[in-house]
Amino acid sequence: MMKISVLILLLVLSPLHASANSSAPLYGIEFPPYNTAVADSGCDGKLLGEEEELARRTPSLKLHMNHRSAADAAAGRTRKDSFLDSAKKDVIRIDTMRTRQVALSGGRAAASSSPRRALSERLVATVESGVAIGSGEYLVDVYVGTPPRRFQMIMDTGSDLNWLQCAPCLDCFEQRGPVFDPAASTSYRNVTCGDKRCGLVSPPTAPRACRSARSDPCPYFYWYGDQSNTTGDLALEAFTVNLTAAGASRRVDGVAFGCGHWNRGLFHGAAGLLGLGRGPLSFASQLRNVYGHAFSYCLVDHGSAVGSKIVFGDDNVLLAHPQLNYTAFAPATTDSADTFYYVRLKGILVGEEVLNISPGTLGVAKDGSGGTIIDSGTTLSYFPEPAYQVIRQAFIERMEKTYPLIADFPVLSPCYNVSGVENVEVPEFSLLFTDAAVWDFPAENYFIRLEPEIMCLAVLGTPRSAMSIIGNYQQQNFHVLYDLQNNRLGFAPRRCAEV
Numbered sequence: 465m466m467k468i469s470v471l472i473l474l475l476v477l478s479p480l481h482a483s484a485n486s487s488a489p490l491y492g493i494e495f496p497p498y499n500t501a502v503a504d505s506g507c508d509g510k511l512l513g514e515e516e517e518l519a520r521r522t523p524s525l526k527l528h529m530n531h532r533s534a535a536d537a538a539a540g541r542t543r544k545d546s547f548l549d550s551a552k553k554d555v556i557r558i559d560t561m562r563t564r565q566v567a568l569s570g571g572r573a574a575a576s577s578s579p580r581r582a583l584s585e586r587l588v589a590t591v592e593s594g595v596a597i598g599s600g601e602y603l604v605d606v607y608v609g610t611p612p613r614r615f616q617m618i619m620d621t622g623s624d625l626n627w628l629q630c631a632p633c634l635d636c637f638e639q640r641g642p643v644f645d646p647a648a649s650t651s652y653r654n655v656t657c658g659d660k661r662c663g664l665v666s667p668p669t670a671p672r673a674c675r676s677a678r679s680d681p682c683p684y685f686y687w688y689g690d691q692s693n694t695t696g697d698l699a700l701e702a703f704t705v706n707l708t709a710a711g712a713s714r715r716v717d718g719v720a721f722g723c724g725h726w727n728r729g730l731f732h733g734a735a736g737l738l739g740l741g742r743g744p745l746s747f748a749s750q751l752r753n754v755y756g757h758a759f760s761y762c763l764v765d766h767g768s769a770v771g772s773k774i775v776f777g778d779d780n781v782l783l784a785h786p787q788l789n790y791t792a793f794a795p796a797t798t799d800s801a802d803t804f805y806y807v808r809l810k811g812i813l814v815g816e817e818v819l820n821i822s823p824g825t826l827g828v829a830k831d832g833s834g835g836t837i838i839d840s841g842t843t844l845s846y847f848p849e850p851a852y853q854v855i856r857q858a859f860i861e862r863m864e865k866t867y868p869l870i871a872d873f874p875v876l877s878p879c880y881n882v883s884g885v886e887n888v889e890v891p892e893f894s895l896l897f898t899d900a901a902v903w904d905f906p907a908e909n910y911f912i913r914l915e916p917e918i919m920c921l922a923v924l925g926t927p928r929s930a931m932s933i934i935g936n937y938q939q940q941n942f943h944v945l946y947d948l949q950n951n952r953l954g955f956a957p958r959r960c961a962e963v
Contacts, residue, residue, distance in 0.1 A: 528771045530603045601841055602763065602772065602936065604738050609649030612704035612715070615735035616640065619761075619774065620841040621946075624743030624803050625665065625686050627694050627722030628736035635726045640733040646699070646723060654681040654723075655698040661720055664745050668695055684722055692729025694736075699723045716754075720745055740840070741803040742948075751776050757949035761840070762960035765908065765940045770961040782943050788956040790947070791901035794828070794835065805946060807953055808898040809836040809932060812851065814858040815891035821851045826932060834930035838944070838953060842935040845910070845923050851932070852925035859921055862891045867919075876912075876920035883917035895934070903955055909938045 602619045608628065615628060629636050631645040646652040655661050658677025665684035674680050687693040699722070704715040724736065731737075739746040740759070748759050755777035763772045775782075782788065794806035809826045811818045825848050828835035834848070847855060860869065860878050866889070867880035882888050893910045895903040912922040922937055943963065945954030 528605060528773065530771050601732075601734075601843075603734060604774065606738065607704040608644060608701055608721075609646075610651040610702055610715075611649075612702070613644070613648075614641075615644065617736050617738040618731065618734045618841070619738050619740060621740045622804055622837070622839045622841050623686075623688075623737060623739040624741040624746040624749075625684070625694075625722050625739050626719070626737065626745070626747050627686070627696070627724050629727050630696060630723035630725055633725060633727075635728065636724075637727055637729065637731055638733060639731075639735055641735065644723070644735070649701065651702040651717065652723075653700050655700060655720065656680060657682045661745070662698060664743070665698055665722070686722065688729060692731070693727070694722060694724040695726040696722050696724035716751070719747070719750055742805065743803050748776070748946075752948075758945065758947045760943055760945040760954070762943040762958050762963045763840075763936055763940045764960045766937060768961055772960055773963050779943075779945075782945060782954070782956060785943070785956040785958075788943075788945075788954055789901055789903070790952045790954050791897040791903075792899050793948075793951045793953060795951075804837040804839075805953065806835050806837050807934075809895060810898045811896040812847070812855060813892070813894040813896060813902075814855065815862050816894075817858075818896065819851075819854050819858055821854050825851050825930070829930065834932075836932035836934065838934045838939070840936050840939070842933050843937050845935045845938045846926040846931070846933045847923065848930045848932060849925035852923065855923060856921065859891060870918065873918070873920065876914075876922070876924070879914075879918055879920040881917055882913070882919045888913075888919060905938060906941070906957075909940060912937070 603616045604619050605614055606617050607614050617626070617628070629639055629643040631643050631647070633643050636643065656676075656678055657672075657674035657680045659682060662682035665682070666686065668683050668685040672680070672683055682698040683696070684698050685693065685695045698720060700718045700720055702715045702717050703719045722736075740748045743749060758778055759774065759776045760779055760782055761772060761774040764770050791807055794808050806828075810823070811826070812821060813819065826834075826836060846852075856877060863869075863878070863880065867882055867885070870879040870881055873879040888907070888911070890907045890911055893905050893907075895905075897903075910922050911919055913919045926932065939955075941958060941960050943954075943956045943958040943960070945956075947954055
């Protein structure tokens with residue numbers, strides 16, 4: 465979300481099929497076939513029921529994701545237009561991340577994330593392209609309230625707060641479909657201002673006095689950059705999801721989320737945001753005690769009409785993948801690191817040659833700025849300007865005799881004239897981490913063909929920031945694993961449309 469996807473609104477939104485009727489299969493999250501819930505007594509939740517009996521079962525929970533880009537084609541927008549528009553949005557998102565990183569680097573201590581006993585099952589759901597509503601982010605179908613109603617939320621690993629636009633909507637952006645109405649749900653209840661969870665959100669600039677700790681609501685304010693923000697009340701609600709078994713569904717009770725009554729920004733018709741960051745209020749953290757300290761997703765290539773998958777819990781097929789590699793997450797030392805997923809990037813290879821980039825350029829500075837994060841909400845990949853210039857020059861030098869260079873192409877560089885060339889060949893591109901792990905990317909993950917005759921490097925310099933970001937375009941057709949139990953990031957090449 466305001467991880468505003470960085471540059472490409474180019475995927476085709478998969479058709480959405482689902483009934484809000486709780487007796488029908490719900491298109492969104494798939495829970496394992498047993499009755500489980502998350503209690504509202506803590507941010508991570510507590511498993512209700514017979515733990516020993518449940519631990520013997522091994523079903524999976526999946527969410528379906530969609531990338532969004534079909535609306536562009538319907539509106540006559542070209543791939544070039546969409547990419548350039550996404551680049552502008554990425555700039556806003558990155559500036560927001562930089563500001564939050566600096567602001568939080570000296571903030572409150574990170575919440576404890578000590579391992580707890582969890583079930584061995586998985587949760588799997590579909591994630592769809594956000595193209596149909598005009599963005600380069602990925603969308604998840606979630607059913608909220610009692611009775612459950614479907615809402616499309618943006619999946620964001622760089623944010624913690626889950627939130628929806630709520631009635632009464634006093635100042636809201638245009639949304640596809642109705643906003644969430646708390647009065648129409650029998651399971652909705654506000655978090656009170658005296659609840660410990662209220663301390664996990666920032667209050668509005670003019671906070672209301674907490675006169676009654678047990679009855680007054682907990683107001684929140686969450687900003688993303690530019691004019692993008694959400695303000696409302698922190699609440700608890702039931703999130704219903706479908707099972708793999710046809711016609712079956714389950715619900716998670718007491719999920720903390722923001723009920724936003726004032727919402728502004730470039731959210732492109734989505735109903736809200738599903739936070740998957742490291743903080744205690746994220747959807748991933750609240751499910752952790754049930755599905756364990758791991759989740760993974762596999763993003764289909766931009767332009768695919770097939771949905772992607774996000775899996776909560778261990779994915780045995782992924783864990784058995786012969787090309788699954790790991791690199792360690794950087795230690796979480798600040799609040800910003802408690803939201804973002806930092807990896808320790810050591811160097812960058814072009815054409816199998818390590819580029820001459822100063823180690824300090826890619827590292828974390830003493831003030832907490834810089835470093836490298838992996839992010840589902842940013843479209844392209846970004847590197848500090850000095851590193852980007854070295855990367856850019858490396859491609860220019862290795863390709864100058866292969867294809868004509870296009871001068872003065874807007875935003876992206878280098879760009880090449882590949883008119884009449886069906887199979888374009890480019891130098892290899894890889895990331896080298898401090899633990900010697902190497903992430904090799906196929907050409908379609910770092911070069912984008914904007915027009916039949918124009919091909920550009922899908923990497924840019926980070927505006928006004930020393931932060932590096934591995935965006936969702938570079939992650940396409942990799943199964944990416946966030947293994948928080950072992951503090952590591954896993955990645956394996958997959959044809960995500962077939963997962």
